[in-house]
Amino acid sequence: MINGVMMTLAGMLVIVITLGLSPSAAYAQAETVCIECHAAQTGRTGEPVRQWQTSIHAENGISCHNCHGGDPKDTPNAMSPARGFLGAPKEADIPAFCGQCHVGIKVEYLASAHGKALGRGGPTCVTCHGSHGIKRVTLDIINEKTCSQCHSYERAAEIKEAMRLTERHITDIGAQLGKLKGKGIETEAQEKKLFSERNRYHRLFHDVDTGRVKAESAGINKELEKIDGWLTGFADTFYKRKLAGGIAVGSALLAALLFHLLMKTYE
Ligand code: HEC
Ligand code: HEC
Ligand code: HEC
Ligand code: HEC
Ligand code: HEC
Incomplete structure (x- = not known):
């Protein structure tokens, strides 16, 4: 003891x-x-x-x-x-x-x-x-060889299918956040959120309750969509900022050119 x-x-x-x-x-x-x-x-x-x-x-x-x-x-x-x-x-x-x-x-x-x-x-x-x-772990642990030793694979396939979309969603968001982070952009809050949803998802399997996996996956996907929303919103403002930045640089160049021409006419 x-x-x-x-x-x-x-x-x-x-x-x-x-x-x-x-x-x-x-x-x-x-x-x-x-x-x-x-x-x-x-x-x-x-x-x-x-x-x-x-x-x-x-x-x-x-x-x-x-x-x-x-x-x-x-x-x-x-x-x-x-x-x-x-x-x-x-x-x-x-x-x-x-x-x-x-x-x-x-x-x-x-x-x-x-x-x-x-x-x-x-x-x-x-x-x-x-x-x-x-x-x-990956979803590949659920495979025909392991899961049809004791019962039909059908049950295993059903639970795997319910998890697959969520897994892909998590991987995609992780990759996108990783890219932004690589550019020095603040992603910590979103990463924390993703981390907690990923944990929630990885814990689902051991119940082997397909109904609960389906219900919980829906809830997790809803939370993931919020991160998607943030990523889209971010891409929009980033684009606008880039555009605004482009216009500012363009205007400055144009002003410099005009100034240069103006100086020339005085020479
Ligand atoms: C000096 C050699 C030696 C050292 C040191 C040693 N072992 Fe072993 N261990 C053996 C031998 C030989 C067997 C097989 C003995 C047998 O089958 O009774 C064995 C068997 C085992 C088994 C299988 C037991 C079973 O019930 O079948 C485990 C588990 C194990 N060792 C873990 C460890 C761990 C953990 C450590 C370190 C804390 C360790 N051993 C240190 C030699 C060693
Ligand atoms: C002494 C503590 C300890 C024991 C006992 C232990 N583990 Fe682990 N296990 C860990 C740690 C620490 C990690 C790595 C942390 C992480 O990345 O999740 C890990 C990781 C894992 C992973 C990978 C998790 C992932 O995120 O993909 C699996 C699967 C796993 N363990 C299964 C087992 C199994 C099965 C046993 C029994 C045979 C076992 N563990 C016993 C501490 C332990
Ligand atoms: C994550 C936990 C974990 C770790 C780490 C681990 N073992 Fe084991 N080991 C087990 C389990 C569980 C079994 C019994 C089930 C089995 O044989 O598959 C086992 C069985 C064994 C056996 C008996 C094998 C047999 O066929 O009878 C030996 C010997 C052994 N371990 C040695 C080691 C040694 C040496 C290390 C370090 C290099 C080690 N184990 C590390 C979990 C672990
Ligand atoms: C060593 C035998 C064994 C293996 C291997 C095995 N199962 Fe099972 N499984 C069982 C038993 C026993 C039950 C409970 C009795 C029943 O419903 O037939 C069960 C039930 C289930 C259920 C129904 C649970 C419920 O509440 O109705 C699902 C889903 C399931 N298993 C999925 C899997 C998956 C996925 C794998 C592979 C990763 C797997 N099983 C591997 C023995 C096994
Ligand atoms: C019927 C097969 C099966 C059995 C039995 C099983 N696992 Fe798992 N386990 C899985 C599958 C499948 C996943 C991961 C699915 C996913 O999330 O991609 C997983 C995930 C895990 C993880 C990673 C969880 C995380 O939070 O990242 C750990 C650790 C783990 N199992 C340990 C264990 C331990 C300890 C036991 C025994 C008490 C156990 N598993 C029993 C199939 C099994």
Whole structure:
């Protein structure tokens, strides 16, 4: 129990540190005794290192001991339960294992049709995301190979379709804001808004409730349209300013030319 609480605290600390400081690659790949010893092994104990190296977790400084516990600095006691080592989780324990850090997702998953079927043929986190080679998510995770293992793909396709338009909308707006920012234009408020809508959207999936996904997507799209409105309004004023700027420069040139001609007539 105490161990569980400590792991949760350690996990939260790791998240705060990684999200707050965005660690350098050097920190993310910091050598530990876990990596040192396991990298030298082949098969089921060595393979996790190879897969983990290119994962989103490695990129964010989440190492073996952050998930599995244990002492990353003390070779003889590294895998001692007294140092918080959890071992490899059994299938039914996986949601709680990942939920050490992904707390909200664990709650939503457990309440869903998938979570209710945990241990009775339902998918766990690693069925869809993998365990060591986990990558940043995209809608491609919903595909025929993964989602037709247990039921018809039709249901999966329907939920994917409901999410696809919203995803495209988010990507488009992100690209447009990125371009304006590149030109030194103040976009922070709009980016914050997009960030919160993107989070809202990414959290939708684990309920696996197509009706709710559709309703929520409509709400998210409404908010996204407000950012679209801002972008259009901005493009308009930007164009007008450019036009006004052009007229001002043109007038100045014309004045200079007239002055020059005038001087000439006096010479
Ligand atoms: C000195 C070498 C060495 C070090 C250090 C080491 N391991 Fe291991 N680890 C092993 C070997 C060997 C096995 C396989 C043993 C077995 O199957 O009983 C193993 C097994 C495991 C397993 C699978 C356990 C299971 O239940 O199947 C996990 C998870 C693991 N190690 C994680 C870690 C973590 C995390 C650390 C660092 C905190 C670590 N190891 C440090 C050698 C090491
Ligand atoms: C994001 C969390 C996470 C990280 C980080 C992680 N693991 Fe694991 N690991 C798991 C899960 C979940 C399982 C059990 C499910 C499975 O085998 O797919 C597992 C299983 C294992 C096993 C047992 C494999 C088997 O086939 O029996 C070993 C060994 C292991 N991990 C070692 C490591 C080592 C070494 C690292 C660091 C390079 C590491 N893990 C990093 C989540 C993680
Ligand atoms: C049935 C497949 C499936 C299961 C089971 C599943 N996920 Fe996901 N997960 C997805 C899909 C699909 C997405 C992303 C969809 C999108 O937003 O593009 C996702 C998104 C995520 C994200 C990114 C969310 C964000 O806010 O950016 C995380 C983290 C995540 N899942 C972790 C978990 C964890 C932890 C569990 C177990 C408690 C789990 N997933 C169970 C399919 C699954
Ligand atoms: C020790 C804390 C910790 C544990 C345990 C953990 N994660 Fe993560 N996870 C993170 C952090 C930190 C990130 C990177 C932050 C981010 O970009 O969202 C991340 C990112 C992810 C992403 C990509 C999110 C995205 O935005 O695309 C997925 C998917 C994911 N984790 C799934 C899992 C799964 C599945 C497990 C269990 C096998 C797990 N995580 C265990 C901390 C953890
Ligand atoms: C390991 C088996 C398994 C996998 C893999 C799986 N599912 Fe499921 N799914 C279930 C079970 C079990 C249920 C609940 C019982 C039922 O409704 O058939 C379910 C139900 C659903 C439902 C209906 C939920 C509801 O409330 O009516 C949707 C939608 C769904 N899954 C989507 C997906 C998607 C999308 C994927 C792939 C990313 C996927 N599933 C992968 C086992 C699985």
